[in-house]
Amino acid sequence: MNCSDVRDQLEAYIADDVTDVESMRIAEHLGRCESCAAAYERTRSVVADLKGISEAFVPRDRFVPHPAYGTGPAGGWVWRTIAVAASAVAIAAVGALSVPAIARELPFGVAKEFDALEDRAEDLQQQVDELTVRLEAIDGEQVAMVDTTPGDLAPEEAAAVQQLAMDFIRAQYAGDVAALEAMGTDRLKADLAARPGDYVREGAEGLTFAQMTEPALAEDGTYLIFVRLMDSGDWNESQYQEDFEIKLIDGRYLVDFMGMDA
Amino acid sequence: MEGYELVRRAQAGDARAFTTLVRHHERSLYATAYAITRSQWDAADAVQDALADAYAGIRSLRDPDRFGAWVSRIVVNECNTLLRKRVRVVPMEEPPEPQAFVWDGPEDGLDLMRAVHGLSPDHREVVALRYFRDMKLGEIAEVLGCPTGTVKSRLNRAVASLEAAMCPRTEEEVSR
Ligand SMILES: [Zn+2]
Numbered sequence: 331m332n333c334s335d336v337r338d339q340l341e342a343y344i345a346d347d348v349t350d351v352e353s354m355r356i357a358e359h360l361g362r363c364e365s366c367a368a369a370y371e372r373t374r375s376v377v378a379d380l381k382g383i384s385e386a387f388v389p390r391d392r393f394v395p396h397p398a399y400g401t402g403p404a405g406g407w408v409w410r411t412i413a414v415a416a417s418a419v420a421i422a423a424v425g426a427l428s429v430p431a432i433a434r435e436l437p438f439g440v441a442k443e444f445d446a447l448e449d450r451a452e453d454l455q456q457q458v459d460e461l462t463v464r465l466e467a468i469d470g471e472q473v474a475m476v477d478t479t480p481g482d483l484a485p486e487e488a489a490a491v492q493q494l495a496m497d498f499i500r501a502q503y504a505g506d507v508a509a510l511e512a513m514g515t516d517r518l519k520a521d522l523a524a525r526p527g528d529y530v531r532e533g534a535e536g537l538t539f540a541q542m543t544e545p546a547l548a549e550d551g552t553y554l555i556f557v558r559l560m561d562s563g564d565w566n567e568s569q570y571q572e573d574f575e576i577k578l579i580d581g582r583y584l585v586d587f588m589g590m591d592a
Numbered sequence: 593m594e595g596y597e598l599v600r601r602a603q604a605g606d607a608r609a610f611t612t613l614v615r616h617h618e619r620s621l622y623a624t625a626y627a628i629t630r631s632q633w634d635a636a637d638a639v640q641d642a643l644a645d646a647y648a649g650i651r652s653l654r655d656p657d658r659f660g661a662w663v664s665r666i667v668v669n670e671c672n673t674l675l676r677k678r679v680r681v682v683p684m685e686e687p688p689e690p691q692a693f694v695w696d697g698p699e700d701g702l703d704l705m706r707a708v709h710g711l712s713p714d715h716r717e718v719v720a721l722r723y724f725r726d727m728k729l730g731e732i733a734e735v736l737g738c739p740t741g742t743v744k745s746r747l748n749r750a751v752a753s754l755e756a757a758m759c760p761r762t763e764e765e766v767s768r
Contacts, residue, residue: 341747347728376754379704380723386697387622391636393614393643395607 331355336366344370344377483545491545491553494583495574499557503534515577515586529588533561545576552577552586599656602647610647617660618643620724621667622693623705627720628671630709632692634678638670645670664725665735668717675713707757715750718743 336359342348343356360367483491494513501509507526511519522529538560545555553576560570575587595616601609618639625635625642646663653662695702708719721732729747733740 338744338748341751342729342744345722345728372755372759373751376751376758377723379698379701379758380708380719380754381726383697383701383704384623384724384726385619386695386701387619387626388694388696389618389622389636389639390692390694391640393611393618393640395610395614395643395647 331359333359333363333366336360336363337369340366340370340373341377344374483547488545490583491555491576492542494576494585495542495555495557495572496539498574498585498588499531499539499559499572500537502529502531503537503561505530513585515579515584518585518587531561536561553583595659596656599650599653599659602650603653603656607647610650613659614643617663620726621663623724624664624720625667625671626693626705627708627716627724628668628713629674629678630716631678632690634671634674636692638667638674642667642670660725661727661731661735664721664727668721668735704754704758707754710757711750711753714746715753718746719750719754722747 336356339348339352339356343353346353348356360370498510498513501513507522507530510522510529514522539557542557543555545553547553553574555574555576556571557574558571570590573587573589574585576583577586578584595613598609598613598616602613621639621642622635625638626632629635629638642663645666653659690702708716711719717736718732721727721735727735729740729743732743736743
């Protein structure tokens, strides 16, 4: 290591942000180079002073969480987000994507289907884990965004799937069974006819879309998308999630399965 | 209680856990916001707004161990939003005595903050995240959305400027 390498690394060395090998090389150089040792001492002193004031500011206004604030942003921003983000980014569902026990108690489908969904959810979760979540301000609101590796789905394909999931949820809250039917496959229509109460939701005025995943395409051609939301009804103490399986049939995207998830 | 456990509880809706968590972070978050905005009042606003956002969104934080970096990012974003709004506003003179915060540090410590305020916005940001929020190069790069190498060179230049401002060299020294 020559002097200029050492100078370049000094700040990181002092902040303990170099590898052990680099650290030893730098220490060794500092032991035999007066000029670098002096530079080290100057930088170390400024750094120590900076660290010394990091806890010195005691704000007069202390933050107190207000329970009512936990309801999140007003509904609607996801629509803007989709317009902005359809091409390369999507909002992350960073909550639990596996199907928890509570979903199994709900009268949808059979346990086998949940298991299949859970397997695929794990794959999707792994993909989400590998993504970088960052917060972006969109129209002044903080939105959790995910950098996705481009490829899987065409932007318009992803946007259509996201749009269908959200239309479906809105129809659920509008209590519009005919609209739900029109958005479903035969399988969903049958389930809807048998158990309409499982689909209709209350508390529409508090409906807030919190986050949603980038749709994933399973091997059998089913799209998976998970949407986290809140409403002002019975579920309002926390967000919950709707898991969708969506199929492309004769050029139309249709909901094949919808399950609730904590 | 450990930070990890506090985050988990806050995520489960425990407001008191969130408050405790905030107490661990608020001073260095304020220092960060004050470094970036150069205004005591903007810093107070930015931290308040950021913590409100963090409280509302804490369920979306996947890895509780990343709370520190996550909340730093929210604060930096709030500060930059404020700074953009301030572009057309004539900056107010900072009062000689702090008003929005109580100073709990060494007597000459505020001189150092003034030196930080003399840096460019890019440099103020990296210095604050590095030394007030104690973040690694990689974490800062992630928060700012720029390459690690960029963070590193900004930090080197920022620290050099602070050295020059705080302890101007008397002798002419030539490196290497
Ligand atoms: Zn040297």
